[in-house]
Amino acid sequence: MPPVWLLLDAGDDHAIHHAAHQRAHPEDGRITTDPTPHTNSLAYLALDLLRAMGRDSFARPDAERMATDAAWRAVTCWTLTTRIREATVLRAHRLTPERLERLATWRAETGIRLVLVAHTPTEAAELRLRTRLAAARLTDLRTISDTASILDAIGPPAPGRCPGPPPSDHVHRLPNLPRTDVAAFREECKRRLNEADFAHTDGQYQAGYAAARTWLTRRPAPSAAPRTKDAKGAVPQDKDAVPESSGHWPDLEGLRLFLARLTVSSPSPQHTLARVRGAQRGFLSRHLQLDVPDDLIERGGPGITTVPITPRRAHALATHLPNPLRAAAAAALLFTGTDQSLLAMTQIASVDEHATRLAIDRDSRIYIGTPPGPRHMYAIPPRARPLLTAALAFRRRTPRTTDHLGLFAGCFGTPVRFDNLIRDAGLDFPAVTHPHPAQDWHTAARCRHLPAALRG
Template sequence: MPLTFTPHPFHPADMPPVTLITDETDDVELARAAHRSANPARGRIAVDPTPATLTSAFLARDILAALGRTAYAPTRAPVITAAPAWRAVACWFIVDGIRELTVLRAHLLTPERAEQLSVLRELTGIRLILLAAPSSATQAARLGTCLAETGLTDGLLRLTADDARAFFTRSLPTTTPLCPTFPLSAAPVSSQPGAARSQYRAGQLAACTWLARHRRATGQVPAQRDLELFLSRLTCLSPDPATTLARIRGAQGGFTAEGLRLSVPHALATAQGPGLSTLPFTARTAHHISRAVPGPPQLAALASLLFTGAHLDRLVQARVDDIDPDGRFLALPQPESAEFDHHNPPPPAWYAVPPSARPFLRAARMFRQLEQVPGHFHLFSKSFGYRLEALVKDAGHLIPALSHLHPGPAWHHQARLTHR
């Protein structure tokens, strides 16, 4: 697993020591205490490796399952293999803020698994806790050799079973939510009285506020890139097209009051793009689709379909460098035309990424960088083509863009802001 992405690998001196808990009686209550102390929302997980498995792929999948991501039996897509699974684990640890990993039955670790845990620790800086119950002195010696050969014994902290009970009790969270809670679904905004007027005013105020900030910063008419990011932010969380249209008209009114003209395609009702061929990408949506798709590039591809509403031909061309390191915006290459060619490519379409989707885009970028691919390589590898149908079925979520395959550019990419 190459160590080539930001944040840089941790120096051993900057990492917590590996903690080895030796439980000679194999007390089941100690294992239960380890599980009770785990809470992914607070950066702690505990994994009990699947019995009678030796390859490191199974341990990686067990860790993904502990993170709440299906790894063994997806409904359609192939089971994730060893190398992608460990890359996915590293990405999700960093994105989700996992700081502590407890591995039960550590006396059964193989050199391969120990090496992967060592690399994972170096990549993420986690606190690694190994709970071992060796049945003989020979098994205990084999574990010690395995840890020493993989660099996990430097500053090793050893605890007895009695010490470990207090250790896990001290680590207990005050609350342990099983899953995030979400508000009940509300009726579409456009069906509520006065909604169109309020959405028009919201678009108008957003345009005036954004333009005032931009003018203070640059003193010029916003560039096309900035305009596209503003329009996609304004509309990507719209609950329905009627709300989107009201916000766009309000933005036009706000720009008109400032002496500018916002022109958009005439046939907005049949156009594609944010707010028209999308659904709001909320925390609930993110939680739902992330439970069944463990691979970061595949999960990011589904998320991008949901919040951009872009045609598949555009998304499949997205490159690693097209997403910024913080996952705040995505640029999608556009097709060549009579005005542009290979030497003078058309400008990309810019999309603001909703906050709930940003972790997925960041994880996908990290995943591809772990593969040491250049920045011009495809971002959403192994996500489209014959794999897409299986991924969509696994995610179990409606994706409007797949039934709204408009071949032209997105509406916000066609919008223009000019002086009146």
């Protein structure tokens, strides 16, 4: 662990404070915080650190308030998730022993390089500060006292600083596409659409075709997949399963996760339709029939009621929702597009180690004692993974937590709280208003071998 840098600014030089602020660059792992004056609250110091990371929505009068322990857990989780490596704290001479102890704990849990800038005009003031630091177990100090050396230690201004959110993405809007089946879809699009619209539609179609071929190449043939048995040697009955003799694809969870990954970044239902039709054509090229609901674009789920997590949306989530659980819950609504009641069933263990997929075992929560069927599988896009990782770390650091407990417990508890969550994020959530009483479209997907007589 690096030593604590103690920068003793005897003259309270404005240039030092200015240099520290200019050096900050959260995206590059460096933050600078100037603690809120006239308060010794431990929670306020945590919120000051969150603000330095760019998470400052709590400054609004109607924002959600976090308790002290929760705020410090959020600081720790965001530090680890976003790889903050260095934190400069100004006016450290005003910090109470309790605040310094919190900083010491934060440093011990994250390994962060801590830089304290203190105004110590007299030897007595410096002695008092060192006494408080020793009481907080901050004893491995590297002290610098003259202004020139302090400025050198802080370093030059961060290059390439670009405040504000990233620009919005431009997406070519697609017209309503024909509802024909996979056999006639591409030809119908070519006949009905103008040249530009067909080119964009065909790009989505070809992307789905290539993704399906690649995915199938990496998977064993359906007939070769083993069937699992229970402790008595019997094969569990799955209400969605089809006998192996029919050539049905046995790994429904894997199939549905593939469809979720294919469509989670889709900017509109029309883009999703083109991707799915291309994927169906890719399956047919391997003598497999991929069946999806006929009313696909009237359903909910990936690519229909989801919103792509672009850099701008990821910035909005990270900025406006400093609580890791709230940020992850909002992100999950965006990338799953599913009903809140289903998403509320998400367990801590539902997210895999690398935060790439989210699985919801709905049947085991509703029908106690019933053998579980295929889980609801959702793909977590790369820009949402840090949010889910931070939420997992936050929940696991909460006292008396086990992996079977709810990850988003309390996030969707009341309509008022949820409305505030959406307002804080400032994003559109189609899953909230889209009428889709049926299950998400990809959970009804099926795949089977084509009989030899039907292979062309």
